[in-house]
Amino acid sequence: DAKTTQPTSMDCAEGRAANLPCNHSTISGNEYVYWYRQIHSQGPQYIIHGLKNNETNEMASLIITEDRKSSTLILPHATLRDTAVYYCIVRVAGDSWGKLQFGAGTQVVVTP
């Protein structure tokens, strides 16, 4: 079973920030939080990951709560091309990158 809980779907207006929540209340101290997204008819794409500090890259920001039981992926200025299914995944440090445990994800629809 997936170790994360995400909303099934959410809408976002183009140009606005999209905040995607993820609950991982049973996360262990050595588990990272990863985010992937899957645009329709494509393979999943890595976005960002973090352990306990907030992280930012050219695609998004990841905010992890102090108790690490939840996190939020932030797309700062959503575009139509950000419409996709977003997956929040926890992975033990040192575990194989190839063996990722996907849940159902959040379907994000960005509207004009």
Place this chain on the structure above:
Amino acid sequence: DAGVTQSPTHLIKTRGQQVTLRCSPKSGHDTVSWYQQALGQGPQFIFQYYEEEERQRGNFPDRFSGHQFPNYSSELNVNALLLGDSALYLCASSLLDTTEAFFGQGTRLTVV
């Protein structure tokens, strides 16, 4: 730099037949993982190959088998196809456990 490439992109097979799907990893990657994604669900891990051997396996029957070649490319074989094997089959590559997994576009298999 070519990413992960999979062939064919689409395939239709008859129940009971056998199928072979192919994957070429991203340049410099040595580890290949295979996933099955049913419609509306997240990808499910099938197995992973490294140094031409199966390294990890998910909860899939022995009808699912694979192979990795010296050039790191990989094949997924499914015997005695069932209607329930209809899915998008994804290949992901990584440099063992040191880089994030990069996914291909997938092969859409339809069993009729």
